Amino acid sequence: MSPVSLWVVAFLAGAGFDPGTLKDVAGPPNEVMVLGTPHLSNWPESFEAKQLDPLLDRLAGWKPQAIAVESLSGLQCDALRRFPSRYADTVKDYCWDAAPARQATGLDVLAATAHVDRLLANWPANPTAGDRRHLAALFLASADQGSALVQWLRLPPSERHAGDGLDATLVARLEMLRGRHNEEFLIAAPLAARLGLERLAQIDDHSADRAYRNAEEEKAAGEALMKAWDNPATNRRKAADATLSKGIGLGEGVLTLYRNYNAPDQARIIYDSDFGAALNEPSPQRYGRNYAGYWETRNLRMAANIRDILGAVPGQRMLVIVGASHKFYLQAYLNMMHDVRLVDTRVALR
Numbered sequence: 001m002s003p004v005s006l007w008v009v010a011f012l013a014g015a016g017f018d019p020g021t022l023k024d025v026a027g028p029p030n031e032v033m034v035l036g037t038p039h040l041s042n043w044p045e046s047f048e049a050k051q052l053d054p055l056l057d058r059l060a061g062w063k064p065q066a067i068a069v070e071s072l073s074g075l076q077c078d079a080l081r082r083f084p085s086r087y088a089d090t091v092k093d094y095c096w097d098a099a100p101a102r103q104a105t106g107l108d109v110l111a112a113t114a115h116v117d118r119l120l121a122n123w124p125a126n127p128t129a130g131d132r133r134h135l136a137a138l139f140l141a142s143a144d145q146g147s148a149l150v151q152w153l154r155l156p157p158s159e160r161h162a163g164d165g166l167d168a169t170l171v172a173r174l175e176m177l178r179g180r181h182n183e184e185f186l187i188a189a190p191l192a193a194r195l196g197l198e199r200l201a202q203i204d205d206h207s208a209d210r211a212y213r214n215a216e217e218e219k220a221a222g223e224a225l226m227k228a229w230d231n232p233a234t235n236r237r238k239a240a241d242a243t244l245s246k247g248i249g250l251g252e253g254v255l256t257l258y259r260n261y262n263a264p265d266q267a268r269i270i271y272d273s274d275f276g277a278a279l280n281e282p283s284p285q286r287y288g289r290n291y292a293g294y295w296e297t298r299n300l301r302m303a304a305n306i307r308d309i310l311g312a313v314p315g316q317r318m319l320v321i322v323g324a325s326h327k328f329y330l331q332a333y334l335n336m337m338h339d340v341r342l343v344d345t346r347v348a349l350r
Helices: 003-015 049-062 074-081 084-094 099-105 109-121 129-141 145-154 168-179 183-195 215-229 232-246 253-261 266-279 287-312 324-334
Strands: 030-037 066-069 317-323 340-342
Touching (some): 030 287, 030 324, 049 253, 049 317, 066 287, 074 084, 099 168, 109 129, 129 145, 215 266, 232 253, 324 340
Parallel strands (some): 030 317, 030 340, 066 317
């Protein structure tokens, strides 16, 4: 080892700096609970939202003051749209086109986002139904559908109608979202409305996405990853999911599934079946390492988005709802933050 390398090793060993151990703060700390979830879009059509009630009851009992979701902000989607050579597929898959809301309100994503911020900074203690309809329209124009649904659900059913910026098209959109099989719309938004929150926090990030250079490269990468994912750990995950999915409509079946998805032993199972397998796939192009690099970068940026929100109003209790594969990465990264205290999901799901 060179003298410079020896110096670096000695320096790092002697520094002993671990930000995750330095948690002394003035006032109440930020508490964060990360709930790993399956993507409800994959659940059968026969599934009914009321089957989630036991989960919502327990999460409400923890009384989060903010709820973050795996959704891209309108601001990031606006930026991604400006670079179609890299992000065209990302925009197609993850960014709702807010054109109907822009037409109804006359505001683009940037203007609507700024308007939302100004409005909430002076939000009345007892907003009228018209206030909520107007805010729902602004949220839609800012491409924040989850927060728009929160406002819609906070309205009495008799007040869920067009007006104050909502036209018939936007009303139909909100009514569609109420029943859409998606954890943002069936878990996060109803929970926020029940708790009296005004919005959700969009914390996903896809700026690390990269387009393949051509169809041949995309095909080769896909084949390499599929081969890596064909392993015993993946087979165990699939078998467990099949068993858990059969019980979601029975008794505490939904709670059983969420307790399993959030159990500590899932962290290594997920790694072995997915990212660990990808890191060791043997293609000369290192497709698996490309994929793992994207995954770690995405999670780091999601963690940064969460930390940014917590920094604005210290002392929050935040629930983060993300796909189960994100959960343990986010917990590891967030635990490095001085002003974050992780809360075990078993506290809420027992």
